[in-house]
Amino acid sequence: MTVLAHLDFQADFVQNQGGPGRFSALVLNADYRPLSYFPLSLWSWQDAIRATFLDRVGVVEEYDSIARSPSVEFKRPSVVVLKRYIKPIRRAAFTRFNLFLRDEFTCQYCGRNSELTFDHVIPKSRGGLTEWTNVVAACTHCNLKKGSALPDECGISLRRIPMQPTSEELLNVGRKFPPNHLHESWLDFLYWDVELKT
Numbered sequence: 001m002t003v004l005a006h007l008d009f010q011a012d013f014v015q016n017q018g019g020p021g022r023f024s025a026l027v028l029n030a031d032y033r034p035l036s037y038f039p040l041s042l043w044s045w046q047d048a049i050r051a052t053f054l055d056r057v058g059v060v061e062e063y064d065s066i067a068r069s070p071s072v073e074f075k076r077p078s079v080v081v082l083k084r085y086i087k088p089i090r091r092a093a094f095t096r097f098n099l100f101l102r103d104e105f106t107c108q109y110c111g112r113n114s115e116l117t118f119d120h121v122i123p124k125s126r127g128g129l130t131e132w133t134n135v136v137a138a139c140t141h142c143n144l145k146k147g148s149a150l151p152d153e154c155g156i157s158l159r160r161i162p163m164q165p166t167s168e169e170l171l172n173v174g175r176k177f178p179p180n181h182l183h184e185s186w187l188d189f190l191y192w193d194v195e196l197k198t
């Protein structure tokens with residue numbers, strides 16, 4: 001099932017970010033959208049508590065889990081919101097995940113959405129650069145078939161011209177691939193934009 005494959009990939013990606021671990025808090029911008037989707041903006045509960053005490057964030061949702069210090073006890077926050085709006089970064093980072101995201105986890109030659117890897121449209125051996133406009137998601141089948149040839153030399157063609165996406169474009173694509181392993185109190189905020197549109 002292809003959707004599950006996407007989600008597994010994404011879960012794996014998020015979990016392998018060296019992130020804050022158990023009882024992470026989802027961090028929302030002051031407009032209640034996640035500060036970032038990829039990777040998802042998460043803080044450790046310690047950082048979330050610290051920011052709360054510094055009055056930089058408000059607590060929106062909490063875990064049923066209590067942290068205790070010698071003098072105080074409090075529930076660990078599961079969702080926090082920044083008190084001051086941070087302007088999102090416009091430039092989309094050229095990352096493995098963002099590239100797959102731009103290409104919607106589909107091979108840009110045949111449309112398959114499993115066994116994905118990357119392909120240099122102009123092969124590196126022919127001077128092709130590793131950049132947004134020359135790297136696409138490709139299935140291993142097409143990748144092997146193409147080898148170090150140009151697409152038209154081996155009878156395959158790109159479904160669309162690879163471009164550098166804006167961060168807004170990636171956000172929009174990203175909403176099609178919502179995380180599935182995250183704490184339930186995060187979901188309202190992750191789906192928020194989607195619900196407005198439908």
Ligand SMILES: [Zn+2]
Nearest residue numbers: 107110139142
């Ligand atoms: Zn393919």
